[in-house]
Every structure is written in structure tokens, then in C-alpha cells.
Amino acid sequence: MKKYIKYLAVVVLLIATGGCKKDLDLQNKSAYTYDTYFTSDAAINQTVIASYATLLHSGLWAREWYYIFDLLGYDAKNAQPLQGDLLALAQYNFAPNQPQLESMWSSLYRLIMRSNVVINRAQAWTPANATEQANQKQYIAEAKFLRAYAYFNLVNLYGRVPLRKAYNPLPTPEEINLPRAAVADVWAFIEQDLKDAQADLPISYAAANFGRATRGAAVALLGKSYLYEKKWGDAVTELSKLTQAPYNYSLAPVYNDLFDDPNQNNSSSNPETIFQVMNQVWTDWGIGNQYAPFGGQETWGGKASHSARAQEYGFNDWNNVFITTTAVKAFTYTNPQTNGVYVDPRAAYTFYGDAASGGQTQYCQQCSTGPIAFPYATAGYKYLKYEYYNKVASYGGPQSGINGQVIRYADVLLMLAEAYIQQGNTGSQPLALINQVRSRPSVNAPLYISLGNQNQAMTILMRERQLELTGEQSRYFDLIRWGIARQTINSERQIEDGTQPFQDKNVLLPIPLSEKNANPNVGKDVGNGWN
Template sequence: MKKYIKFFMTGGLLILSIGCKKDLSLVNKSAYTYDTYFTSDAAINQAVIATYAGLLHTGLWAREWYYTFDLLGYDAKNNQPLVGDLLQLAQYNFGPDLDIMDENWSSLYQIIARANVVIDRAQNAWKPANATETTDQAQYIGEAKFLRAYAYFQLVNLYGRVPLHTQFIAQPTPAEINLPRSPVADVWALIEKDLQDAEKGLPVTYAAANYGRATQGAAVALLGKSYLYEKKWGQAQTELTKLTQAPFTYALAPVYNNLFDDPNQDNPTLNPETIFQVMNQQWTDWGIGNQYYLFGGQETWGGKATHSDRAQEYGFNDWSNVYITTTAVKAFTYPNPQNPSVNYVDPRAAFTFYGDAASGGQTQYCQQCSTGPVAYPYATKGYMWLKYEYYNKVATFGGPQSGINGQVIRYADVLLMLAEAYIQQGNTGTQPLALINQVRSRPSVNAPLYTSLGSQTEAMTILMRERQLELTGEQSRYFDLIRWGIAKQTINTERQIEDGTQPFQDKNVLFPIPLAEKNANGTVAKDISGDWN
């Protein structure tokens, strides 16, 4: 019983009444809580899948990710319809109040928060009932640690010092909410430890129904990449070399475009190259859902809606928001490795962009349409994107939705990173030469092979160009230029030639800490210099 006191007026007199009533504030014992829900294999698996779903939230792979780093790395340039946040990116004219920065930061930390739930609950709330569940437990924790490492990998490269949230706290204190930024070395240490743990807990392969989940190879690849970014060349070499040996069976996709074509990219025979990709329609019961979910309706519009908008937004016969830069196009023409006095047009151009015959770009589209191939209208369209497009199958799209997965790490990238690890240690001999030539000798490319890489400086020039050509439009170049320390000079030189601007400033080597984070975390706000980072 709970006592209550009433005050009421009657006849001008104040009457006080004291009585009792039943306490109706009862706990719903059937409601799920943090303590009671995550106690089974199925529940932990759902939490893992929800962590993957963060990869397709605003600021990341559903839409903003490819715009952000294709534009900043100057693989892409804006067409006139490009407006708002995206135009500010294209012009390097943005600050901490840019929505895309906040979305990027928030979605990466959302992945971290969900990963922390999985790690905590899988270890402390769920008691596996048998050997199969014990194996699943190790896998789920490994997946969560891989995804947490992936998120921190992006955060430390984009923002430098960031708060380290390593556990889920249901009712955090003000001090736990207002965590300070940790030193960059501490962030890298967590990334390394998470990936080392993930490597031990993840399987080499999955059954077809679970295709797309992080594997042991994905953990090895991201760890090797992390060492490379930290300039730990020897450790990078050791880790990346693992992927060229048993038990791993990665190989280059014989047809380059099978990496970017639905459904061939999900066929291990046609595409044995993918190590980790962001899966659109990741799970068997997930579909396109609402086609406009990627404009902010994740997990609210159409339920399990996961897809990318890149095909529609980049498409030359659709929204045509961006071009491939003339700079990127020209990179595909360079001195023939076996006859440097003669220029050579790299065959990867025809898999990367639409253009004219002289540029090496694809000159036809709709090859699989019922009407037959159609000549690409280069005279009116100029150079436009082919990679990640459906124009071999359709003349135009029906809406902003694409099931083509986003490549995060693939075997060609690993081979080139491994070659770089050798070169950075002063080895320009047979090992890096063979790795670079292996990428060039893909059957659908079959480019002339190098007979020598020359000096360390010459070898790095070759390696840099090879990465640019192989990974154009895969959000790689921006990160490469930043870590090589040549972003400002390279971007400004290219932009000066192409549009008469030099937009890259010294501060652009890091993103600004988002305004929303500064408003929410006073400790971080006090640690920011010049309203940037």
C-alpha cells in the first residue's frame, strides 16, 4: 500500500485527507531488458547482424561514404546538380557543422556501441549449451571485434585522437559520457588487439547462407593494412603474406568487372577475390525495402532495407551527380613498361569509366539489353562512371537502389599493400615486382609486365600509379594520399589544372571534430584547436 495526501477546498475551508492506495508501478516481467534478452545464440546473432547494419547507415556505405572519398580523393568531381553538403565536400569548403561529418562520426560510433554490446553479452550473459554454441560464441565475438576495429580504423585515420569506448555501459556517469580523446597510439593499439583476437575466433569460410560475414582473412587483411598505415612495414609484410598461403585461397577475379557486378561478385568461382565487402541485401530475409531509406530512414523505412544509391546517383543516364575526373581518366595512359618511349592505355579504363576510344573508356552500354548494345554518347556526356553501374543490363534505373556490394578489401589491394611493404623497407626486387605484375596480369586486363621497379623512389611511383588505376572509385586514393603525406600537393596540382583552384589546406589532413560531438562532450570541446581538430 502507498500513502497519499490530498488537498481540496470546500466551503472556503482547506481539507487535508490522508489515505492509502495500491502501487500500480509494476514491472512488466515479460519485457526484454539488457540483462534478460541477450542470453541465447539467436539473440546474440541478431545483435551481430545489427552491428553489420550500421555499415549502411547515413555517413557510411549506403550513400555518403562513396561521395565523400571519391570527391575528396579527386576520383570524382561534381556535376552541376550536386548541391548542399556534397558540393561543400567537392570544394573542400566545409567545417565542423557539416552534416556528413556528424553522420560519419555517429554511425561509426554506433557500430562501436553495438559491437560492445555483443562482446559484453556474449561473454557475460550467454552460457553456450554445447560445442556448436561455443564455436558460435567465439565467432560472434570475433565479428564484433572486427567491426569495432574497422570503425576505429576509420575514426583514427579521419579524426586522429578520438574517445575510446571499449565497453557498453547501460547507465553511464557524466565522466563516462564525456570521455577525453585518447592518443592516436592507444587507438591503434586497440585496433591491433581487436584484430588479433578476431583472427583467432573467426572461421576461414562460411556456408553460403552466411556469405558476407567477416572471416579470418578479413581480420588478417585489416590488421596488415593497419600495420601499413602505422608504417610498421615488417609486421605488415608478415601479416599480409598470410593471405597468399594456405588455408586462404584468395585469387584475382579473372574478369575485373565481376568485382562490381551483381550477382557475379557473390559467386566465389567468378569472384574469388573479395576479402570483405559491405553487403547490400546482406541476409537472406533482407531486401531492398523502401528505396529512399538511404536518405535517413535506416531501420525505420521498410524494415530491413539495405542497399546503395551509387548506381543511380553516379549514373550517366540517371541523376548524373558526379563525373569521373579528367585527371583520373588521364592516369590510365602512361609509358609502356616494356617500351617507355610509347604511351600505353591501360585496359582497366574500360572497366572503370565510359569515354571515347582514345581514352580507353567503354564506348558501348546496354550490352545485355534486349535492344542490343548502344553507343555511349561521349560527345554530349563526356567521361562518366562505369564501375558499380548496371548499364550493361539496363538503359536507365527505376530508382535509387542498388544491390551491388561495396568493396572494402580485396585481394588485389592486399597484393599491392604487400608490395608496398617490401618497397618501403628498401626491397625493390623480385618479391614486389612479382606482386605488382600479378595484379597487372589478371586475364581480363593482361597489361604489359614490368621488368624492373628501379630505385625505391621509382618503385613507389609505380606502386602509387598501380593503386590509383586498380582502385579508382573505391574510396582508396584519399587515404593513400593522406598517409603518403602528399595529399595537399597532389590534390592542389590536379585541381589547378582541371578547374583552376587549390582547395586543399593544411588542416584538411584530418576531418574537423563534428559540432554535434563538441556540443555533447564538453571534454572533447575543450580539446579542440581552431574550431577544427
């Protein structure tokens, strides 16, 4: 025993004094590290693409995003198949552990994290030539646009949130557990990111890169930010840029081309899109596993890029929601020229319904069997927007390639009109902008002769945004920022289902329970278990 103790003492002494010269920590020479991977144009570009991919993660555009904001904004209401946690959204009885809202928070911060990695690693990379130098600036600008988009949603939905900036090179524990920043600081950060992005984003891309953020997208989001901050003059200045050279945006002649896959993937056939989430991808991605939107992104779903909305909203498929009767009735209003009852033509591009409502009364126009009458008597009002029923009687799977519109030119024109009106200008400038949206060739609605006083002009503007953007996850944000969410949603719900579910606390979403549990600085800052 003494002999073994003697040998053990020698070994300990050798280790303690460095007597054992051989390093037993073996390094895998073929493995990538944070320092060795991001050293080429291709690697940085892949990281940028991975940041865009987050837009299709849980809580965002592949699935939950449309449910969250169509239901909360009362553009949609639940049909009988809608159950469980999604039903809680429809009924406004969700809690801080609501799965879709927790997923959305996580994915928005994942988008921020990946954008931060792009910015940090691209800045550390040494480009080999002038082309790579230009690409370096573009990659950083794209990441700043995506980071600004994530913070835009976070600050509007939650108010004060942790402001996680670019890391050097990785976040410290203190940076991971940041407290909530002031709302003004988050807005200032968004503004600066978008100003930086504008400087280095291109006006357009070659076809292979269609769908990446352009300079126009950064201008539009900055103008939208100013509008939400009530910086009306800045909003006018910024949004006006998009109506003139070097930008050449215009309204798509056919409204439904914005929501139908053959016409979404190039700027010549769809001049209205400013930024969209690409479900028809510009890379080598395919559908992958068709059920990837249900949590399989980047795991069992593979490189999947599609949305489940066509299947889930489809009246002849999963049939999870109705378009609300309130939304349908908004399309019938007083003709601004004759003062008679008028049904807006955009109804026929937005929902299936009966002839009196203006909804589309036939589907399957391109089927071999010919058009089929929509069964309104038994089906009720159902969404047409983002659907495939012009081509098939039943879609058959949750793998829609129809892109998600994030910002389009009609939205910009209406935001610009609003910025004028909010300053008391109800004259020719906002009038022309609203009429431009109404005069789209496939719509050709009667033009307004006058907007009236400021209150009347805002009423017209609000309705115009509702009609133009129904089912595009815009109305919830509009009602919140206008300060009329509770009165509007409760009055509509009282008429339609006899409830008044919107409470004062619902002006902001609850800080997710998972964030409160993980970040003590956020957890101790949340009052009343909500926000």
C-alpha cells in the same frame, strides 16, 4: 478542511513508513530488457546482424561514403545536378557542421556501440552446448572486427578520438563523455581487437552467412593497420599470410565481376573479395523502401539493404558526378616494356569515355536493342564501375544491390608490395606482386621488368593503386598517409578547374560540431574550431 488534512497526513505517514505494502510500479512481463533479451543464440546473432546493418546507415556505405571519399580524393568531381552540402565536399569548403561528415562520425560510433553491446552480452550469455560455445566466440570476434574497422577509419580521418571500449553493462556518463585518446592508444586498441578476432573467426562460412567477417578479413585489416602505422615489417608478416594456406584468395579473372551483382555473392565465382558491404543480403532482408539510403535506415526504410550509388552516379540517371579527367589520364602512361604510350585496359572497366582514353564506348550490351554508343561528346567521362548499364539503358531508382568492396585481394597484394618497397626492397618480391595484379586475365597489362630504385618503385606502386582502385574510396586515404595530399590534389585541381582548395588543416577532418556540443571534454580540446 481539518478532516481532509488529517487524512492527507495519514497517507503521507503510510508512504513514508512503508505502510502502503502494495507496489504500484507495474512491470510489463512481456517486455524485454538489457538483462533479459540477450539470453539465446538467436538473440545474440540478431545483435551481430544489427551491428553489420550500421554499415548501411547514414554517412556510410548506403550513400554518403562514396561521395565523401570519391570527392575528397578527387576520383570524382561534381556535375551540375550536385548541389548544397555535397557540393561543399567537392569544393573543400565544408565546416564542422557538414551533414555527411557528422553522419559518418555518428554511424561509426553507432557501429562501435552496437559492437560493444555484442561483446558485453555475448560474454554474459551461458551457451547451452558446444555449438553455441563456438558461436559465442565467433560473435564476439565479429564484433571486435567491426569495432576495429570503425576505429581504423576514425583514427585515420580525425586523429585523436574518444576510445569507447566495451561497457559493463552500460556506459556511465563519464564513459559517454570521454576525452580524446592518444593516436597510439587507438592504434593499439585496433591491433588487439584484430588479433583477438583472428583467433575465433572462421576461414569461411556456409552460403547462408556469406558476407560476414572472416579470419582473412581480420588479417587483412590488421596488415593494413600496420602499413598505415608504418610498421613495414609487421605489415609484410601479416599480409603475407593471405597469399598462402589456409587462405585461397585469388584475383577474379574478370575485373568487372567485382562490381557486378551476379558474381559477388559467393567465394567460388568471386575469390578476390576479402570483406564487402552486403547490398545483396544473406538474411531475409529485401530492398525495402528504395529511398532508405537517404536517412530511412531502420525507420521508414524498414530492413533495407542497398546502395544509391548506381542511380546517383549514373550518367543516364541522376548524373551527379563525373570521374575526374585527372583519374582518366592516369590510365595512359609509358609502356614498361616498349617505352611507348600505353592505355591500361582497366580504363574500359572503370569509366565511359572516348576510344582514345581507353574508356568504354558502348553501354547496354545486354539490352534487347543491343549495344548503344556512349554519348561522350555531350556526357563527358562517367563512371562505369558499380553501374548497371551493361543491362539497362536507365536504372530508374536508387536501390542498387551491387556490394561495396572494402578490402579485396588485389589491394592486399599492392599493400604487401608497398610494405617491401618502404623497407628499401625493390626486387623480385614486390615486382612479382605488382605484376600479379597487372596480369589478371581480363587486364593482361605489360609486366614490369624492374621497379628501379625506391623512389621509382613507389611511383609505380602509387600509380598501380590509383588505377586498380579508382572509385573505391581508397585514394584519399592513400594520399593522406603518403603525406602528399595537399600537393597532389591542388596540382590536379589547378590544371582541371583552376583552384587549389586543399589547406593544411584538411589533413584531418573537422571534429563534428554535434560531438563538440554534446561532449564537453571533446569540445574544449578542439583548437581553431577544426580539429
